[in-house]
Amino acid sequence: MGKKVTLDADGVYYKQLNEQIRDAIRNGAEEIELLNVRGQRYIGNAIDKPVKFLVHGVPGQDMAAFMRGAFIRVEGNAQDGVGNTMDDGEIEINGMAGDVLGYAMRGGRILVKQDVGYRVGIHMKAYMDKAPIIVAGGKAGDFLGEYMAGGAIILLGMDSTMPENAPITGRSLGTGMHGGVMYIRGEVPEYQLGPGLSFHPLEEEDMAFIRTHVEAWAKAFGKDAEEAMKGTFRKVKPFSKRPYGNMYVGTN
Amino acid sequence: MKAPSNFWNFEKDISGCGVFGVIDKQKNLINGTMPINAMCTMHDRGNGLGGGFAAYGIYPDRADEYAFHLMCDDQAALDRAENTIKEYFEISVSEPIPTRKVLSVKNPPLMWRFFVTPKERRPKWEELSEQDYIVSVIMLINQNGGAFVFSSGKNMGAFKGVGFPEDIADFFRLDEYSAYIWTGHNRFPTNTPGWWGGAHPFTILDWAIVHNGEISSYGINRRYLCQHDYLCTMMTDTEVVAYLLDLLIRKHGLSYEMASKVFAPPFWDEIDRMGAEDRKVYEALRMVYGSGCLNGPFAILVTDPNTMMGLNDRAKLRPLVIAEKDSMVFMSSEESSIREVCPELDRVWAPKAGEPVIVKVEA
Numbered sequence: 001m002g003k004k005v006t007l008d009a010d011g012v013y014y015k016q017l018n019e020q021i022r023d024a025i026r027n028g029a030e031e032i033e034l035l036n037v038r039g040q041r042y043i044g045n046a047i048d049k050p051v052k053f054l055v056h057g058v059p060g061q062d063m064a065a066f067m068r069g070a071f072i073r074v075e076g077n078a079q080d081g082v083g084n085t086m087d088d089g090e091i092e093i094n095g096m097a098g099d100v101l102g103y104a105m106r107g108g109r110i111l112v113k114q115d116v117g118y119r120v121g122i123h124m125k126a127y128m129d130k131a132p133i134i135v136a137g138g139k140a141g142d143f144l145g146e147y148m149a150g151g152a153i154i155l156l157g158m159d160s161t162m163p164e165n166a167p168i169t170g171r172s173l174g175t176g177m178h179g180g181v182m183y184i185r186g187e188v189p190e191y192q193l194g195p196g197l198s199f200h201p202l203e204e205e206d207m208a209f210i211r212t213h214v215e216a217w218a219k220a221f222g223k224d225a226e227e228a229m230k231g232t233f234r235k236v237k238p239f240s241k242r243p244y245g246n247m248y249v250g251t252n
Numbered sequence: 253m254k255a256p257s258n259f260w261n262f263e264k265d266i267s268g269c270g271v272f273g274v275i276d277k278q279k280n281l282i283n284g285t286m287p288i289n290a291m292c293t294m295h296d297r298g299n300g301l302g303g304g305f306a307a308y309g310i311y312p313d314r315a316d317e318y319a320f321h322l323m324c325d326d327q328a329a330l331d332r333a334e335n336t337i338k339e340y341f342e343i344s345v346s347e348p349i350p351t352r353k354v355l356s357v358k359n360p361p362l363m364w365r366f367f368v369t370p371k372e373r374r375p376k377w378e379e380l381s382e383q384d385y386i387v388s389v390i391m392l393i394n395q396n397g398g399a400f401v402f403s404s405g406k407n408m409g410a411f412k413g414v415g416f417p418e419d420i421a422d423f424f425r426l427d428e429y430s431a432y433i434w435t436g437h438n439r440f441p442t443n444t445p446g447w448w449g450g451a452h453p454f455t456i457l458d459w460a461i462v463h464n465g466e467i468s469s470y471g472i473n474r475r476y477l478c479q480h481d482y483l484c485t486m487m488t489d490t491e492v493v494a495y496l497l498d499l500l501i502r503k504h505g506l507s508y509e510m511a512s513k514v515f516a517p518p519f520w521d522e523i524d525r526m527g528a529e530d531r532k533v534y535e536a537l538r539m540v541y542g543s544g545c546l547n548g549p550f551a552i553l554v555t556d557p558n559t560m561m562g563l564n565d566r567a568k569l570r571p572l573v574i575a576e577k578d579s580m581v582f583m584s585s586e587e588s589s590i591r592e593v594c595p596e597l598d599r600v601w602a603p604k605a606g607e608p609v610i611v612k613v614e615a
Contacts, residue, residue, distance in 0.1 A: 014296075037588075038293055038588040038589075038591050038592050039293045039294065039586055039588025039589060039592070041296065057588075057591065058586075058587045058588040058591050059588075060586070060588060061586075077587055077600060079571070079586055079587060079588065080571055096600075096602070098571060098573075098602065099568070099571060115601075115602070117568075117571075117602055118567075118568045118605065141568060141602075141604070141605065142567065142568065142605060143567075161599075161600070161601040161602075162601070162604075166604070170604075170605075171519075171522075191521070191525070
């Protein structure tokens with residue numbers, strides 16, 4: 001058990017709050033609990049130590065941007081831009097998250113109990129052992145995985161604030177996607193798929209991969225992993241390795 | 253009160269506007285400190301070049317009269333505007349809008365309010381309906397310049413200017429008002445000058461609108477409105493939405509739902525997938541009101557004395573969160589601003605792109 005620090009964010013401006021957090025980490029804090037967070041931006045930005053954050057309240061824009069290796073659990077909803085260009089570590093959001101979650105994310109994992117907003121996971125990328133993962137238990141908006149170049153998005157459509165008949169995801173799904181994979185539990189109408197994408201059959205390793213991360217999601221939020229695994233998953237990938245290879249310069 | 257000549261020359265700060273609204277469906281009055289505190293939480297969404305609020309239910313003793321709020325360059329401009337108002341209206345009250353001296357609010361224009369009723373014998377525009385008559389006189393005053401009517405509804409008012417919203421609220425002493433609908437705005441001007449008239453809300457008659465985003469169809473919308481005798485004088489894109497609401501809903505009788513589908517129409521491929529009847533309606537809306545379509549990113553809050561509507565552009569390029577608590581409904585750019593003033597909520601959700609959230613008063 002490392003050193004634990006509790007900070008009350010009530011009425012504290014984001015600059016001062018982040019200074020307090022950085023001071024605490026410099027002084028050896030391994031666990032930081034934040035109380036009464038209401039809209040303070042940039043919490044956990046670029047933290048490159050395995051610090052454990054517990055956030056009570058609603059953190060502001062760009063939480064965990066450029067984060068490298070820390071763990072953040074949010075007891076509440078998160079706003080826009082969580083995990084922007086995040087490099088490593090893990091985020092658990094015990095509620096729903098806003099738009100552009102995991103934008104240009106390059107490593108680590110984000111688990112969201114419920115819905116995520118629009119433009120989630122756009123421009124995610126992977127390189128060698130770096131492969132970012134997003135698991136959302138609810139539904140998502142349009143442009144999910146747009147321009148995605150690597151990593152994985154798993155969308156369960158189970159625990160949602162939206163009406164039953166609302167689609168699991170929206171239009172322009174994976175537009176411009178040229179790498180990585182999306183697993184969507186439930187029906188995805190063909191017209192939602194961006195150009196150059198198709199549904200692929202699920203292999204055994206796909207199911208094993210899904211199970212690993214769905215179990216982590218279930219454990220984080222007290223859910224039943226088996227119920228999630230009972231659903232039918234659609235696998236969305238580009239139909240070729242380089243679907244845009246000929247877009248600007250012809251190669252054949 | 254002119255747009256500053258060096259308006260492009262401020263230090264660039266990455267941000268976007270912020271909007272907040274609250275409506276009490278039972279018409280219970282909410283003190284101004286609630287919207288002010290909510291806007292404070294979103295301080296960094298603006299840059300101090302515009303803040304404002306709209307409030308409904310603030311003039312119950314004069315609820316039958318039109319409350320005109322004016323901002324004027326100087327006494328001479330106010331006198332000119334007053335002469336015009338006298339020509340067309342009976343004035344029952346003429347008084348300064350109560351203000352405080354606030355350190356951060358520099359060189360405010362002269363703020364005046366009139367409570368008026370149209371003259372029995374109109375000097376002009378006898379054939380117009382009462383509300384069209386009001387609109388015509390406001391357009392006349394505003395195009396002369398120097399003095400602008402920035403609020404003209406009954407039992408409601410807009411308060412706005414150059415500054416952060418909390419400073420503008422302090423300036424107008426909004427903590428002394430209570431209303432059953434409030435909207436607030438924190439401005440980060442992008443394409444147009446940050447001047448007093450360009451702050452939000454924009455209003456005409458009982459309509460008020462606050463907006464986060466930019467309306468790139470401003471030119472088309474403005475030309476279309478011009479043909480219907482609405483003149484844009486505030487040099488800010490959002491002004492067109494106030495007049496479009498008046499044209500579409502009050503004059504053309506469209507419902508809120510339909511007006512929102514004019515502003516954010518479904519894409520043509522979505523219309524193609526609809527059933528025959530819906531397809532016909534949406535095709536007609538897009539063809540008849542193509543010039544009323546709002547292009548570009550927006551999250552808007554629209555209000556009248558009975559309604560608050562939140563609407564996103566159809567690609568959802570700006571945030572909007574809705575929350576309910578008992579008889580209150582909140583709409584905001586950020587959930588944190590709602591939690592600031594109401595920590596426990598019954599329900600929170602983010603509406604879909606182009607899908608309006610319409611809340612009506614029940615009392």
